[in-house]
Amino acid sequence: MDPSPPKSIFREAGDGLRDIFPLVISCVPIALLFGALGASKGLSPTEVALMSTLVFAGGAQFAAIEIWKSPAPIFLLAFSTLLINVRHVLMSASLTPKTGLFAPWQRFLGFAVLADENWALSEARARLTPLTPAYFLAMGAVFWANWVIFSTIGAFGGSLLGDPRRFGADFAFPAVFIGLIAGFWKGRTTAITVAASGAASALAYVTIGAPWHVACGAIAGIVAAFLAAETE
Secondary structure: OOOOOOOOHHHHHHHHHHHHHHHHHHHHHHHHHHHHHHHHOOOOHHHHHHHHHHOOOHHHHHHHHHOOOOOOOHHHHHHHHHHHHOHHHHHHHHHHHHOOOOOHHHHHHHHHOOOHHHHHHHHHHHOOOOOOHHHHHHHHHHHHHHHHHHHHHHHHHHHHHOOHHHHOHHHHHHHHHHHHHHHOOOOHHHHHHHHHHHHHHHHHHHHOOOOHHHHHHHHHHHHHHHHHHHHO
């Protein structure tokens, strides 16, 4: 069935806000947790806000905070961030053919705030109807603003939060990605891919530590997905 024609700009933006809203809510405790951890490492609320504004990559920011010390290990921080965020190249490549309605500046702005969550929603949207700038940019802007605002609040209130694990906040990040995986579930191939990626990532984390587990899990998942597709 051919995709339906795009709706008006306001309806497209409204659809984007509706789709991203549950993920915005689920990322609030993650952002608060990052801000609190940043404050515990000696970062000021302004520095946390700038990091969230300019980097806008939860996984990379958590990895950076984990290895942060004074003086900052610049090479290690840059390398770990690159290693974790290299997946954005693949996400951008998968979305680019679906952005035919975008002007170059709209594509640039949209990809600047690309995250796993709005990428997954955009891929799902593109299956049903052409992906529009209004839908994509509305999602991205709200998701980015949410992360910046609540990570900054977390930095201000970090001393009051105490150990975030008491509230289960440390599980919020995995819970978001479990939900994203469920939305893309395609049976056997997905199960094999997730199992291989999870096993490789866990093994790497235990044996060689962060951030290598991210790359190992990604490579194992790609190989497993390719082999599973070949056998179908």
